[in-house]
Amino acid sequence: MDKVISSDPRAVAVDDIIAAGRRMDRFGWVPATAGNISCRLPDGLIAITRSGGHKGMLTPHGVIEVTADGTPVHAGDRPSAETLLHCQIYAAFPRTGAVLHGHSVASTVLSMLADDALVLSGYEVLKVFEGQKTHDVSLRLPVFDNDQDIARLAQAVAPHLAEMHMGYVIRGHGVYVWGDDMDMALARLEGLEFLLACELEKRKIRA
Ligand SMILES: CSC[C@@H](O)[C@@H](O)C(=O)COP(=O)(O)O
Numbered sequence: 166m167d168k169v170i171s172s173d174p175r176a177v178a179v180d181d182i183i184a185a186g187r188r189m190d191r192f193g194w195v196p197a198t199a200g201n202i203s204c205r206l207p208d209g210l211i212a213i214t215r216s217g218g219h220k221g222m223l224t225p226h227g228v229i230e231v232t233a234d235g236t237p238v239h240a241g242d243r244p245s246a247e248t249l250l251h252c253q254i255y256a257a258f259p260r261t262g263a264v265l266h267g268h269s270v271a272s273t274v275l276s277m278l279a280d281d282a283l284v285l286s287g288y289e290v291l292k293v294f295e296g297q298k299t300h301d302v303s304l305r306l307p308v309f310d311n312d313q314d315i316a317r318l319a320q321a322v323a324p325h326l327a328e329m330h331m332g333y334v335i336r337g338h339g340v341y342v343w344g345d346d347m348d349m350a351l352a353r354l355e356g357l358e359f360l361l362a363c364e365l366e367k368r369k370i371r372a
């Protein structure tokens with residue numbers, strides 16, 4: 166889909182979120198109603214996917230606005246069940262403009278085999294992450310236990326946000342990745358998912 170040329174930041178955000186959902190769906194990262202997607206708007210509000218519904222088949226109706234603390238701007242709107250995790254990332258990183266959450270096979274399986282982190286080493290694609298200039302590095306991808314209480318999950322994540330290079334994984338659930346804008350967030354998600362797919366292949370060969 167061509168990018169919408171618009172001076173209305175809301176229209177651009179809606180278009181970016183719909184396009185991101187389609188791209189994530191093409192890779193198989195948003196099965197059933199999994200995943201959620203958001204953008205920060207210039208006025209500080211957050212455009213985010215409604216809860217439920219397929220993220221590969223979003224329409225403008227599937228994108229709503231919440232305040233920085235996750236309160237829907239329009240009463241009755243039901244934002245993503247994981248809205249607080251998005252809000253937490255925007256609060257921690259003032260430059261962040263987009264947050265993506267997907268449920269890939271690789272992140273789901275590997276996180277169930279890991280302790281508190283997955284360590285990714287030696288891959289050229291590690292350079293997609295901020296500040297990385299070489300493949301010759303080991304980056305830690307934290308893994309948090311899944312929790313249906315999202316406020317409690319956010320509390321578990323909070324102390325570790327500042328040290329994150331790539332995002333994080335929720336065990337048996339999926340990844341959270343972010344970037345200054347949607348293109349950057351998508352590039353990082355694609356890079357991370359490539360690395361996780363490589364790790365999964367390595368483990369299959371070793372088994
Ligand atoms: C297929 S169930 C997935 C949900 O429980 C959740 O993890 C998810 O990613 C989507 O929730 P949503 O409320 O639509 O944003």
Ligand SMILES: [Zn+2]
Nearest residue numbers: 199200338339
């Ligand atoms: Zn999820």
